[in-house]
Amino acid sequence: MLVPLKNPFAITHPETAYRSDGLSITLNLSGSRAYTKVSYPVKYGIISRLETREMILEFNLNHEIRNARSKTRHWLHPSEWLKRTVGNDWIYYSSGGYAGVYEAIGEYYLPNFTYPTNSLLGGRPFEEPEVAKTCQNWPELLATVPDNRPDMPARVAEWLGQVKRITKADLENKAQTLFEICGARTTVLPPDARHSDYNVIPLTIADGCLYKCRFCKVKNKKPFTPRSPEDIQRQIRDLAHLYGKDLVNYNALFLGEHDALNAPADLIVSTARQSYDRFGFARSYMKHPRLYLFGSVDSLLDADPHLFDSLNALPFDTFINIGLESFDPATLEQLGKPVTARKVGLAFDKMQSINQACARIEMTGNFVMDDHLPPDHIRAVLDLVRHRITHALPKGSVYLSPLAFAKPSREVLYDFYRLKTVSRLPMFLYIIQRL
Numbered sequence: 174m175l176v177p178l179k180n181p182f183a184i185t186h187p188e189t190a191y192r193s194d195g196l197s198i199t200l201n202l203s204g205s206r207a208y209t210k211v212s213y214p215v216k217y218g219i220i221s222r223l224e225t226r227e228m229i230l231e232f233n234l235n236h237e238i239r240n241a242r243s244k245t246r247h248w249l250h251p252s253e254w255l256k257r258t259v260g261n262d263w264i265y266y267s268s269g270g271y272a273g274v275y276e277a278i279g280e281y282y283l284p285n286f287t288y289p290t291n292s293l294l295g296g297r298p299f300e301e302p303e304v305a306k307t308c309q310n311w312p313e314l315l316a317t318v319p320d321n322r323p324d325m326p327a328r329v330a331e332w333l334g335q336v337k338r339i340t341k342a343d344l345e346n347k348a349q350t351l352f353e354i355c356g357a358r359t360t361v362l363p364p365d366a367r368h369s370d371y372n373v374i375p376l377t378i379a380d381g382c383l384y385k386c387r388f389c390k391v392k393n394k395k396p397f398t399p400r401s402p403e404d405i406q407r408q409i410r411d412l413a414h415l416y417g418k419d420l421v422n423y424n425a426l427f428l429g430e431h432d433a434l435n436a437p438a439d440l441i442v443s444t445a446r447q448s449y450d451r452f453g454f455a456r457s458y459m460k461h462p463r464l465y466l467f468g469s470v471d472s473l474l475d476a477d478p479h480l481f482d483s484l485n486a487l488p489f490d491t492f493i494n495i496g497l498e499s500f501d502p503a504t505l506e507q508l509g510k511p512v513t514a515r516k517v518g519l520a521f522d523k524m525q526s527i528n529q530a531c532a533r534i535e536m537t538g539n540f541v542m543d544d545h546l547p548p549d550h551i552r553a554v555l556d557l558v559r560h561r562i563t564h565a566l567p568k569g570s571v572y573l574s575p576l577a578f579a580k581p582s583r584e585v586l587y588d589f590y591r592l593k594t595v596s597r598l599p600m601f602l603y604i605i606q607r608l
């Protein structure tokens with residue numbers, strides 16, 4: 174849903190349009206200003222749109238392609254589309270066909286990826302010729318659009334020239350630059366980042382993680398090490414430069430990598446504040462700034478008592494996702510996760526206390542799921558999400574994360590729905606997504 178731009182940004186970026194003979198171009202359309210959960214396609218932020226008889230391509234304020242879909246009868250569904258991430262991945266958003274998508278993931282559209290992940294739902298849209306062709310051939314399709322029509326406004330012609338000049342290699346190089354600024358690609362984003370459609374700016378506040386669990390497919394070999402304040406300032410400067418004019422379309426920050434909560438409290442708070450200022454989140458086109466980070470059982474239990482009050486006072490809604498994995502000793506042992514079930518229980522209790530005390534913080538937790546875990550695992554999760562809590566709570570989502578990649582399992586899906594039915598906390602599947 175896009176409407177003509179009516180906001181202060183229009184003063185410097187007026188909407189300009191061209192329509193003629195099967196070609197329609199509109200610059201600086203205003204999409205939704207808030208991330209919403211609705212069952213029809215919504216585009217976020219300020220974008221420019223080019224539409225021909227065969228396709229619709231949408232571009233960000235840096236003239237880089239952001240969304241695409243074919244209009245031919247070979248496209249899977251008219252309300253489905255492709256989105257290109259800042260990490261230069263294409264994601265296919267599926268609409269219907271998968272009963273219960275909203276119940277399962279808390280979103281109406283199911284993201285499908287080109288890389289292996291742990292999703293139990295969805296098909297293989299990238300094997301569809303029309304989807305593959307759109308991802309691969311959009312520059313060639315774009316090249317056929319004439320930019321020298323005499324009746325085309327100069328601004329539109331100039332814009333068309335700019336979008337045509339950006340090649341697939343340029344986009345890949347820019348993604349590599351992003352990874353270099355942060356020190357590595359973000360291999361996993363917190364499940365809570367769905368509240369910003371995963372449109373986050375990643376900033377590495379600390380490398381590595383504490384545990385190096387045996388089961389984990391996203392870990393790296395780096396020992397846990399916080400970055401220096403100087404390095405964080407460098408990242409903020411370089412990220413602002415990289416996101417460029419499109420920065421106005423962002424209002425969400427991800428503090429990486431896998432256990433930012435274990436960084437010193439003052440570093441976390443000062444990084445969030447500096448980012449908010451330098452990235453201009455107060456002036457962002459998108460409303461409701463959000464901050465995302467991962468934490469661990471030990472980083473949560475050892476956290477500075479004042480940290481959560483300080484985070485609660487920031488101009489962000491903050492989501493901290495804790496890897497709990499299991500409350501069953503045998504399962505923790507099998508996973509190679511070096512924490513005790515007792516500590517997992519204490520961390521779970523602390524999460525509930527923070528959720529009650531801090532209106533602007535949501536602590537969420539992850540548990541794993543798999544066909545081959547000890548039988549007490551599900552019972553132990555149930556102990557926490559059902560019996561340890563006296564009444565249903567709207568806050569403090571629990572995410573269940575299938576261990577197996579590219580292996581949808583009916584039994585695991587059945588366990589998920591069984592747990593969700595009785596859980597007193599909101600419960601969703603965690604689909605691992607990178608940036």
Ligand code: SF4
Nearest residue numbers: 382385386389392431
């Ligand atoms: S689950 Fe978390 S703590 Fe364990 S290895 Fe993976 S990233 Fe590290």
